[in-house]
Amino acid sequence: MTSQGQTGRSPGGALLALDQGTTNTKAVLVDATTGAVTAQASSPTSIAFPAPGWVEQDAEQLWTATLTAVERCLEQAPEVRVLGIGISSQRETAVCWSRSTGRALGPALGWQDARTAAWCADLAEREPGAAATIRRRTGLSLDPMFSAPKFRAAIDAASAAGAPLSDIAVGTVDAWLLWRLTGRHVTDLGNASRTLLLDLPSLRWHDELLSLFGIDPVHLPEPCPSDASFGVTTECLGRMPAGVPVLAVLADSHAALYHHGCTVPGTGKATYGTGTSVMSPTADAGGAPHGIATTVAWHVAGRPTYAREGNIVASGSALDWMASTLGVPEGTAGGAYLEALATGVPDSGGACFVPAFSGLGAPYWDRSAVGVLSGVTAGTTRGQLARAALEAVAHQVADVVEAMESDGSTRIGTLHADGGATASGTLMQIQSDLLGRPLDVASSPAASALGAARLAAEQLGVAVPVATPGRHVTPHPCAVDDRRRAWSQAIARSRGLPVSQAHPANSEQTSQQTSQQTSEQITERNHP
Numbered sequence: 001m002t003s004q005g006q007t008g009r010s011p012g013g014a015l016l017a018l019d020q021g022t023t024n025t026k027a028v029l030v031d032a033t034t035g036a037v038t039a040q041a042s043s044p045t046s047i048a049f050p051a052p053g054w055v056e057q058d059a060e061q062l063w064t065a066t067l068t069a070v071e072r073c074l075e076q077a078p079e080v081r082v083l084g085i086g087i088s089s090q091r092e093t094a095v096c097w098s099r100s101t102g103r104a105l106g107p108a109l110g111w112q113d114a115r116t117a118a119w120c121a122d123l124a125e126r127e128p129g130a131a132a133t134i135r136r137r138t139g140l141s142l143d144p145m146f147s148a149p150k151f152r153a154a155i156d157a158a159s160a161a162g163a164p165l166s167d168i169a170v171g172t173v174d175a176w177l178l179w180r181l182t183g184r185h186v187t188d189l190g191n192a193s194r195t196l197l198l199d200l201p202s203l204r205w206h207d208e209l210l211s212l213f214g215i216d217p218v219h220l221p222e223p224c225p226s227d228a229s230f231g232v233t234t235e236c237l238g239r240m241p242a243g244v245p246v247l248a249v250l251a252d253s254h255a256a257l258y259h260h261g262c263t264v265p266g267t268g269k270a271t272y273g274t275g276t277s278v279m280s281p282t283a284d285a286g287g288a289p290h291g292i293a294t295t296v297a298w299h300v301a302g303r304p305t306y307a308r309e310g311n312i313v314a315s316g317s318a319l320d321w322m323a324s325t326l327g328v329p330e331g332t333a334g335g336a337y338l339e340a341l342a343t344g345v346p347d348s349g350g351a352c353f354v355p356a357f358s359g360l361g362a363p364y365w366d367r368s369a370v371g372v373l374s375g376v377t378a379g380t381t382r383g384q385l386a387r388a389a390l391e392a393v394a395h396q397v398a399d400v401v402e403a404m405e406s407d408g409s410t411r412i413g414t415l416h417a418d419g420g421a422t423a424s425g426t427l428m429q430i431q432s433d434l435l436g437r438p439l440d441v442a443s444s445p446a447a448s449a450l451g452a453a454r455l456a457a458e459q460l461g462v463a464v465p466v467a468t469p470g471r472h473v474t475p476h477p478c479a480v481d482d483r484r485r486a487w488s489q490a491i492a493r494s495r496g497l498p499v500s501q502a503h504p505a506n507s508e509q510t511s512q513q514t515s516q517q518t519s520e521q522i523t524e525r526n527h528p
């Protein structure tokens with residue numbers, strides 16, 4: 001949404017967009033007549049790593065941070081009338097709560113949480129066809145990142161702690177917020193498609209999937225279109241009276257796609273956050289190339305839009321790691337420090353950094369991969385290492401885009417970019433060079449919230465123009481083959497493979513080879 005204004009009916013008042021993310025909740029107020037952002041605020045959320053591979057958030061805090069962000073936002077516009085709410089939220093994270101008390105039962109299991117890796121491995125072992133069935137029905141891989149194994153673990157834990165089964169509700173973060181806002185146990189189809197339980201063609205929880213994960217559907221929310229009537233707020237929330245309708249719900253990455261106006265095949269975006277999500281709408285619900293997921297982007301005006309997606313596990317976190325390892329001076333932001341170092345050198349001097357902190361996500365899906373810093377010599381400088389970190393992010397995105405387009409059925413013309421790391425002009429230029437295509441970089445850091453606001457506005461008859469990009473980046477003519485080759489070799493080292501098997505196209509073969517190894521490598525085996 002931009003300051004350009006809207007077309008169509010002008011209802012007056014404002015839309016409140018919420019973006020509940022991993023590190024904070026944002027609240028953005030958008031004028032329903034002009035389409036302009038009139039106020040915004042955020043409130044941080046904490047994250048805990050209580051054991052290796054475990055990532056937890058306090059579900060109650062996800063809610064209170066949302067209330068705080070709303071209050072901070074509305075106090076900037078005390079007279080405003082909120083006409084409706086749009087929600088975008090972090091995906092896959094599993095929340096478990098009591099229907100009778102409305103309180104969380106245990107911590108939220110974060111999307112990065114991999115505690116169920118062994119459980120997933122065991123499922124693949126016990127049911128040899130399970131991974132293929134899951135991939136065929138859901139478009140996803142059997143991986144602990146997704147919600148179903150976390151739901152299973154949360155229900156077991158709540159039940160073991162004494163909660164009656166009939167009282168236990170689970171859902172992704174959108175469902176949790178909707179429960180607290182409206183008292184309804186519902187979820188949007190985009191979020192539902194990240195659980196491993198939604199059958200993509202029928203858009204319903206599927207018995208075969210429920211039975212694989214041992215989940216009784218009685219615990220689950222009802223999947224709804226993204227523009228459904230999600231209910232109205234049941235209580236006064238600070239300055240906001242009760243009775244405000246929730247008009248739109250989208251998963252965060254999907255909301256950013258909507259904000260960019262990427263609604264048809266051939267368009268696409270990358271959201272550079274802790275990890276990076278590359279998404280592009282696709283004409284059908286199946287057939288994505290190896291290592292790439294198919295997901296419901298949204299269900300609007302009575303029909304679903306599907307998208308291909310590749311999730312990169314470490315991008316912003318890789319930049320943070322490199323910045324703190326190089327020693328960020330006090331008072332300087334890590335990103336700005338890396339940028340200043342990297343702009344001082346023309347290239348990485350042969351250094352390659354593969355940030356496989358907890359394995360590699362798309363398109364490799366190899367949880368056994370390890371972090372690698374290669375090509376380092378006695379002459380390697382801080383600037384070159386900073387550059388290698390930025391290149392690592394751009395190479396991973398290029399790997400995903402290449403995999404997404406590998407069957408020849410789609411080609412993204414201009415890649416839209418949003419998220420914190422887009423502040424790096426060096427990264428954006430490297431990205432454009434490696435892909436050999438232009439980038440449109442979002443002007444707002446709140447692309448997901450604005451996507452939810454846009455869909456909510458449309459429910460009021462307000463057609464909001466697509467966001468105007470802040471920057472257009474065009475590729476420099478340069479030789480990228482050597483850089484891509486060096487990166488592929490570093491990936492092979494990270495995966496413990498001969499460098500000849502470095503390219504993602506070889507993943508199928510390598511997954512079979514590595515599948516005979518340790519149980520930690522089971523997630524690789526699970527990606528058909």
Ligand SMILES: O=P(O)(O)OC[C@H](O)CO
Pocket residue numbers: 020021022023089090091092111252253273274275
């Ligand atoms: O909270 P974010 O912005 O890091 O997004 C998390 C993603 O939705 C996980 O799939």
